[in-house]
Amino acid sequence: MFEQQINELENMELFDDYTILKGSIPVLFSAPHTMYQLRDDGTTKLKEPYTKAIALYLNKYCNTYAIVKNNDTGIDSNRDNYDQYNVEMRRLIKENNIKLVIDLHGASKDREFDVEFGTLNNLSADFSTIKELEEAFTENGISIINHNNPFKGGAITQGIYSLDDVDVIQIEINGKYRDYNNIKELEKLIQSLKNFVKQYNEYINR
Numbered sequence: 001m002f003e004q005q006i007n008e009l010e011n012m013e014l015f016d017d018y019t020i021l022k023g024s025i026p027v028l029f030s031a032p033h034t035m036y037q038l039r040d041d042g043t044t045k046l047k048e049p050y051t052k053a054i055a056l057y058l059n060k061y062c063n064t065y066a067i068v069k070n071n072d073t074g075i076d077s078n079r080d081n082y083d084q085y086n087v088e089m090r091r092l093i094k095e096n097n098i099k100l101v102i103d104l105h106g107a108s109k110d111r112e113f114d115v116e117f118g119t120l121n122n123l124s125a126d127f128s129t130i131k132e133l134e135e136a137f138t139e140n141g142i143s144i145i146n147h148n149n150p151f152k153g154g155a156i157t158q159g160i161y162s163l164d165d166v167d168v169i170q171i172e173i174n175g176k177y178r179d180y181n182n183i184k185e186l187e188k189l190i191q192s193l194k195n196f197v198k199q200y201n202e203y204i205n206r
Helices: 002-010 051-062 084-096 127-138 155-161 181-205
Strands: 017-019 027-031 067-068 100-107 115-118 146-147 167-174
Touching: 002 051, 002 100, 017 084, 017 127, 027 051, 027 084, 027 181, 051 067, 051 100, 051 167, 051 181, 067 084, 067 181, 100 155, 115 127, 127 181, 155 167
Parallel strands: 027 067, 027 100, 100 167, 115 146
Antiparallel strands: 017 067, 115 167
């Protein structure tokens, strides 16, 4: 059941440059690297599989917000926080009083971590939020968690950090949790995020 759901979302055709989906829980999942991108030097930046599906899944089944970049616009949205993706994201945050942004990225299977949190050296998110997210992963056996080494947070994190009353965490997800041939690991990752969203929403509504 989960495998069918997640693969349908990953393979869903989205034609606009950006897809914005609203929810009722003030958490926004961002997926800016879902496509192949041509770099200025002529090389190609690979897409980051399942980051799109994770954002769409959490919108559909947890009622969080989502923003997904679908096409190569010639600008890497995690290197230029004034591109249209970032402009639309900040508008979405302000208009809907979003409290937390989780910016999803894919890391190589060769990385020596399961996930890494980039928080501009612990500046961009409240300590209790970071700790709660870490615990949600470790409870599902995702226990090798780096902080700000080597990824401290890119242009998306930096741009949102400049806003008032919103936290942001960049999450780098090891490829072994985004593997078509090992969906059980991806399911563990998503279950961790679902648990976190539930706990976070209960906390902010106390």
